[in-house]
Amino acid sequence: MKYRNKRVFLILFTFCLSWNTFANTPKNKGYNLWLQYETVNNVALKKHYQNRIQGLMPLGDSQTIQYAYKELELALSAMLDKAFISVDNTKNLNNLVVFGSKSNLTKEFLKALPNEFHKINDEGFIIKAVSVKGKNHILITGKTDVGVLYGVFRFLRVIQMHRSIENLSMIDSPAIQVRTLNHWDNLDRTVERGYAGSSIWDWHRLPDYIDSRYIDYARANASVGINGTVLTNVNANALILTDQYLEKVEALSNVFRPFGIKVYLTARFSAPIEIGGLETADPYNEDVKNWWANKAKAIYERIPDFGGFLVKANSEGQPGPQNYNRNHVDGANMLANALKPFGGIVMWRAFVYSEHDVTDRAKQAYSEFVPYDGQFKDNVLVQVKNGAIDFQPREPFHPMFGAMPKTPLMMEFQITQEYLGFSTHTVFLPKLYEEVLQSDTYAQGKGSTVAKVIDGSLSDVKLTGMAGVSNIGSDINWTGNVFLQANWYGFGRLAWNPNTSSKTIADEWLRLTFSNNNNFVDALTTMLIESREAVVNYMTPLGLHHIMGTGHHYGPGPWVSNLSRPEWNPVYYHKADEHGIGFNRTHSGSNAVEQYEPKVANMFNDVNSCPGEFLLWFHHVPWDYKLKNGETLWNGIALKYQEGVNQVKNMISIWDKMKPYVDEERFNNVKMLLSIQFKEAKWWRDACLLYFQQFSKMPLPKTVDKTEQNLDYFMSLEFPFAPKD
Amino acid sequence: MKYRNKRVFLILFTFCLSWNTFANTPKNKGYNLWLQYETVNNVALKKHYQNRIQGLMPLGDSQTIQYAYKELELALSAMLDKAFISVDNTKNLNNLVVFGSKSNLTKEFLKALPNEFHKINDEGFIIKAVSVKGKNHILITGKTDVGVLYGVFRFLRVIQMHRSIENLSMIDSPAIQVRTLNHWDNLDRTVERGYAGSSIWDWHRLPDYIDSRYIDYARANASVGINGTVLTNVNANALILTDQYLEKVEALSNVFRPFGIKVYLTARFSAPIEIGGLETADPYNEDVKNWWANKAKAIYERIPDFGGFLVKANSEGQPGPQNYNRNHVDGANMLANALKPFGGIVMWRAFVYSEHDVTDRAKQAYSEFVPYDGQFKDNVLVQVKNGAIDFQPREPFHPMFGAMPKTPLMMEFQITQEYLGFSTHTVFLPKLYEEVLQSDTYAQGKGSTVAKVIDGSLSDVKLTGMAGVSNIGSDINWTGNVFLQANWYGFGRLAWNPNTSSKTIADEWLRLTFSNNNNFVDALTTMLIESREAVVNYMTPLGLHHIMGTGHHYGPGPWVSNLSRPEWNPVYYHKADEHGIGFNRTHSGSNAVEQYEPKVANMFNDVNSCPGEFLLWFHHVPWDYKLKNGETLWNGIALKYQEGVNQVKNMISIWDKMKPYVDEERFNNVKMLLSIQFKEAKWWRDACLLYFQQFSKMPLPKTVDKTEQNLDYFMSLEFPFAPKD
Incomplete structure (x- = not known):
């Protein structure tokens, strides 16, 4: 709300004010993480939830079940804006959320799950619409109380994401212990x-x-x-x-x-x-x-x-x-x-x-x-x-x-x-995690993903x-x-x-944390997914790595060469010289490729089959080497740095449009940070390109922005109190 | 709210839930300090405020005035639960809060303050009920915008403390620059x-x-x-x-x-x-x-x-x-x-x-x-x-x-x-601050308090x-x-x-921070005022000083004597030996008393006129010295340590009764901390008395609790990560 003093106006009050800068406001939106439990604003949907959830019936009295109860009550009352009855048996009631572990279920509820329990492990859960004595309920159960708690959070997520809770049937267990x-x-x-x-x-x-x-x-x-x-x-x-x-x-x-x-x-x-x-x-x-x-x-x-x-x-x-x-x-x-x-x-x-x-x-x-x-x-x-x-x-x-x-x-x-x-x-x-987990090791032939190694x-x-x-x-x-x-x-x-796909995660997290508005979720999912490639581009494109400032790892430092252990120095990793750039890990170099299965090793070993994003990880390549896109390596590197900067700029313009969907506190928090990111992306681009240009001796492509600083300036920067430990 | 599973009960929802342990709750009560701006719950009083405050009229558009406006709006809307109009002139309106510095006042408002401005300095303020063109308003002004801001906060404090705002007339300036x-x-x-x-x-x-x-x-x-x-x-x-x-x-x-x-x-x-x-x-x-x-x-x-x-x-x-x-x-x-x-x-x-x-x-x-x-x-x-x-x-x-x-x-x-x-x-x-500020230096004769030195x-x-x-x-x-x-x-x-008296400060702070309930305010004012004497008693009674653990200053360490500089060692300060305890700063000792005005110096120098609370600060006194209360010095020290422990115990019992007046989060915060304080008060008592007893060789008075630990135990304690820097 902007301050105006030139005309009469009415200030409308809602219970929650929107002064982001002031203390007595919902500052804890940031604190509340993805457990915001915003009131459902769609009237029909709210009605649907209210009808299907009339009360809570906890089974068992462990601390875990007590916390599950508290979470349900906290979340449902906030999201559905209504009171619930709490019962210890179904009586003649309809539409209860019944939750407890298998050992606490009554015969009737057990009967409603004839085939489910063997599908879950000790931490798994079952969420199921059941009919018991002619009444409909939602049952959340598992083999342990912690399984039930996981089920409760999963059930709440359905409502947080404004999904239907008709005919629920969700069975899930963690794949990793x-x-x-x-x-x-x-x-x-x-x-x-x-x-x-x-x-x-x-x-x-x-x-x-x-x-x-x-x-x-x-x-x-x-x-x-x-x-x-x-x-x-x-x-x-x-x-x-x-x-x-x-x-x-x-x-x-x-x-x-x-x-x-x-x-x-x-x-x-x-x-x-x-x-x-x-x-x-x-x-x-x-x-x-x-x-x-x-x-x-x-x-x-x-x-x-x-x-x-x-x-x-x-x-x-x-x-x-x-x-x-x-x-x-x-x-x-x-x-x-x-x-x-x-x-x-x-x-x-x-x-x-x-x-x-x-x-x-x-x-x-x-x-x-x-x-x-x-x-x-x-x-x-x-x-x-x-x-x-x-x-x-x-x-x-x-x-x-x-x-x-x-x-x-x-x-x-x-x-x-x-x-x-x-x-x-x-x-x-x-x-990033997804990329690693879905990488194929070929250890047992095609499809031997890292995920399968990890989940056993x-x-x-x-x-x-x-x-x-x-x-x-x-x-x-x-x-x-x-x-x-x-x-x-x-x-x-x-x-x-x-x-789980990273896109699913982005979509979920955005809905739980900010808003279910599709304009918001779609735009931000794209932005989040792209954000990882952006950082690769403006820091370490084409397989470059470990070229940051030393000690604190803040900002670019490709020139650092004076640390006591060779492999602590960025020059050890990029090996830029007048002939080219990159770490030769092929058979003719350190032969690190040999540690992979032959199928993978061969792919990385051959400069033609090596994926572009790992080119300089595995190969020392001449500056005038032609990339698959037709650019010289030097131009390719420079264009990637610029692309990273452009991507951050684009993130800023996306975020600026999101103001209607986000509270002022969090909106400003992100806006200020994106602007720092933009500044630092340019710093990375300029410092790295000026440094590498000493070796390539080639001009920057036209579409790459020039810097007004010189390399000495960037090399002179020191950050004695950058966070480190 | 306690969890129950044995009977049907209705859970009543208010907009703010009371789960202290959960995130989506008013956690920021602690964050909000003394600016809680709780809604006024007394209906008549709220009506009084609502009638007398119909709208806001800011004068000037500096950032300071904008913040004053925001604060008024935030606070009044929360406390009075009502909407306000905001205007840039009085028109035919009544009961406006008009705020701005002298240079922004209109002729009419200036005329309403014929005699006030010379009473304030540049940071001072005037809050006054004024009648302008037959309408009543509350005017908050000063020579500068910051003065106005101070006035706004003072005005809000009146409402926060549930005081009448009829016929307001408050004029105040800071006494210190x-x-x-x-x-x-x-x-x-x-x-x-x-x-x-x-x-x-x-x-x-x-x-x-x-x-x-x-x-x-x-x-x-x-x-x-x-x-x-x-x-x-x-x-x-x-x-x-x-x-x-x-x-x-x-x-x-x-x-x-x-x-x-x-x-x-x-x-x-x-x-x-x-x-x-x-x-x-x-x-x-x-x-x-x-x-x-x-x-x-x-x-x-x-x-x-x-x-x-x-x-x-x-x-x-x-x-x-x-x-x-x-x-x-x-x-x-x-x-x-x-x-x-x-x-x-x-x-x-x-x-x-x-x-x-x-x-x-x-x-x-x-x-x-x-x-x-x-x-x-x-x-x-x-x-x-x-x-x-x-x-x-x-x-x-x-x-x-x-x-x-x-x-x-x-x-x-x-x-x-x-x-x-x-x-x-x-x-x-x-x-503590009050005690120092009200001390009489006698520099210009009686009444030359430290406060008068400080305020010039x-x-x-x-x-x-x-x-x-x-x-x-x-x-x-x-x-x-x-x-x-x-x-x-x-x-x-x-x-x-x-x-300002410490009692006034306690009363104000308690009302602004917690509650205007008089039961609460009276009990807690007493508790706060006594809390300072409690810490003196269980740490350093009768003028003892600087006997804490070294480096971090956590806990008792009267035995420490091995630090490189003599005046870093507790033994330097208490000088306990078989003859007695205390630092002789009289004419026969270090003669530090001489640095005070003669009237003060003489009082401190004579063991009979030296106030008991400074006895061992200025005098080395035999263990069997008779204190004014008839006890030996040794007994007097021991009883003071015990009194400090008892005082903390009493603070706990007072606090326990305050549950109805305090939100659960802050109530529990204080409760846990008081229990740590109690534990540590006993630690101070036991460690110091066991240590000093080596010299006094006298038994503890009956009313002093015995410890099960021995001195070696206390001397062995180390706290390498106690907060320090």
Whole structure:
């Protein structure tokens, strides 16, 4: 509402005012994530829902069922604007939402589901329109109360999306067992690679102060099926395993348990020395084994459903079994033995690269881990990043996927945008995740997608998992940018079902978060889907990678060449020289292609069959090389950078038209951030092109905007306090 | 609302649900501070307000007036539940709220204020029921638009407190000119001594991303008359003075300007070396003088109303003029000269103590600064902490107050509870501030209160100021504990009028923040007022001080004696031995008493006239010394510790009865925190008494609870990640 002082006008009041800038307004729209529960504005539809939902009938009285009840009541009363009766039996009532697990169902309701329960697993749910004693009800059930809770959230999503609830029949189970967020949160509340404020874990005030945010965090996760949270940074501090901190972890686990969320911790491999008073952490040492066994026992006494340990060992300075001339199997299995009696698991990260290997960092995880296939205990998951380098805007799928059929491989995606513009760049990551998950490894012939490796179906692996490195912080809207909530949401949806399409996710998330208006949803779905290609284009087109500023990873830094380890330097990755640009990973180069199945390897190895988006990942190509579109490589690179900038410009113009559909607070939040993204996209284009032009010595195509700055300017920029850890 | 499944019941819905634990609820009650603007529930009273307020008539169109308009509209519509007309002239209307500065008033309104304007200063306001052309209106005016804004907030407070608005006539001006918050916020978003999350300044995303929280911060400050904010830590980083950061500071200043808030920065004395490329920061060096002059010019080109610099020099490792054998006057005046052409000021901190002075840290600031009285430039304020040590639960007033009649002395209070239990302990600090401000320095005879020193009235000082070290962070409720919002509020009220009583502040704040119910307000006012004495009792009774854990200052640590500088060790302050306890600052000891006026000095010097609360501050007293209440000193100490614990227990029982008056979210927040406070009060009592008992060798009085722990246990506790910086 604009302020006017020149004429008389009436100010109309609704119950909720629209001053975005003022406190007493619905600021928590950002806080509320995809659980907005907006009142249904279509009268007929609202009537339909109101008629079909007359009351609530919870079965069972676990905390989980109580939370399911609260969620239904909160959501339905807000969306349908009506009161409900709550009953403990159907009496003569019609149109109840009946919810409870199988063991709490009455005979009549059980009879209405003759053939359903064998279709779901322990976390699955059944939502079904049933007729019992001549009355119609909606039944939400599962084998466990948590399954019921998942069903309740799914049922609410139907209404949130303004879909019909006639003849409901939905049966679904998660395809992956361990669906975790990884918080790289430190005990001092800093967050490594966190771009949304400080850690939401207020360690100092735990265990006695329970921030209500913990509960909302759990609700949000449960609503998309996330069932685990690793509370602490993979660059771990052993103190988290002391009683002083375990008491705090226990308090959090008590909050999360009713929502089906298990707590995991990162285990610092040298903890027996640092907090145990031992002189070694050698996994073959009996005292060390006992120490871990006792530690596990102590943890499970506090937290009977403790999930287990996530371990980063012998990577980037972290201690590990190699410090004692043991290997990853020795380390992982020792911890697995400690956890086994209590049902815990070890997630052992494969993100390793050594300064002593001079050939190609991309090859190292595969080289180190694949020989161990089949040697890990059955409660070990090897956690593998989606690509062989490190969460770049685009990487080919990690060659380990498909290469270890006897080992459960867990996917590690990054939700926080370490290499994708932090929280200021709107990038819809489910598109990236989908690309990886649908990549074909050819491990068992055509159709051997990464998704099938991850969900265990490709080689009948029992234990399955997917991890997402969280982008959550203490900002009121959780992720610093409301659009980045979509990446948390999308991760959860893909962990539940890795074959969900990114378009479906975008459509759902937009409806739940903003509006069901089709003009809005259509325009924004397009914008979100394109946003991932935009960031690839303006940062690292055609297979370029790891050319960002060092340390903080903020902005372009292709010129950096002075870091102590060769593979920390951008020049190591782009290898630009007067002859051309790109990393030769073919048979004539590092031969990294060889780590893929022959069918894939051959495709990547041949410059003609290598997909354009991976050209410079696998090939060192001359500047005047002709691309498939007829452009020279130099022009092609330049045009891609410009295209990225243009795409962001287009995102801005789409967003500007969305004002009618979005509250002012969130509208302005996104608008300011898109304008930062535009500025930084141009920065990337200009800095990279000026730098590479030194080698290509070729002019820019006409359609590429010129910069007024020179390369020295860009190289002089420093950001000592860019968020990092 | 409790979950029940045993009987049929109807759930009644109001528009706002009461699930405290769920997101889609009025979570922002904590966020909304004392600007809740609850609907008036008394029908007659609401009618009274509705009748007397028919519409709004803003005069002028500055941003400040626009914000005043928005605030009125937001607040009145919420409180009175009605629509208003907005007009640009009175026409034939009655009962308008007319607001604008003197220069925008029409002749008729000016005529209605024949005698008022000379009673206010530039920031003052007039709120008056006036009759113009036979119609009644409420006029809110002042000499400036910011004065009008202050008047608007004051007017709203009348309604928030459910007071009559008949025949309004309120005229008020701030008694102190510079009313600043000091943020000890670092550029990496950590906050030194911050206990409410990370810094609200999101430096990385400034200047382009303007968090709406910045606006709400400005509203809150303006509503209590705070007119300045020092954005950065006194332990300063010179980078804030580079163009890269000044651009960000400029963006914040643009947000704050309409609210009458000036931006200040901390100036690192060595900045000319660190970011200026000079080899010295000697204040006598011409290059250094020029560098600062040019830096000031550059700042004012961006920020025409920039406030000036706050400087911590030659204190706790910070660089300063003494590095070049110059003195505080040399340093302060050099900066003052640089700022003078633009109207800026220097706030030069007197918080200095040297490791080379072995006698008494309490004496040093006075010894170092008083000889300079009259030598500082007229745009320098010397900023003095309330006591001579460091923000202890209780200190006698700083002897500098009254001792430098020719120098503007600015008060520095701490709002953040560095030494008072962080954000978990509910301590109402206006009671502490009041005690200091009402202390009599006797500098010009009886009645020479510290308040009169600060407001300049005692010796006709022109420049006046009061600073509060902020307790604000990124927690949704700003201060980590809703009760600690009162300390921010109270600081603002006392900076406006240092003679406001703490009881008035408590009463106001409770009504604005929670409820006008008298049962609630009476009980809670008592609780708040007592809370300050409680923390003194359970931490440092009878004049004890600085005996907390070192570094983080969390919990008791009277045994600490191993720090490199003697005056960093608690044993330096309590000097407990077999003969007794306390710091002899009398003529026979360090003679710190001599720094006070004779009347005060004599009172403190004589153990019989020294107030009991300062006994051990000034005297080393035998364990069997008889206190005025007849107890031995040892018993007296022990009983005070127990009394503090009992007082917290009583706070809990009071709070438990307040449930009907408080929303669940805030009720639970406070309840959990009080229970932590109770736990920690007992910890303080037990640890300190066990430690001191080693020396007294006397038994505890019967009414003092025994602990099951021993001293070794308490001494073994470590808190490596207690919030610190």
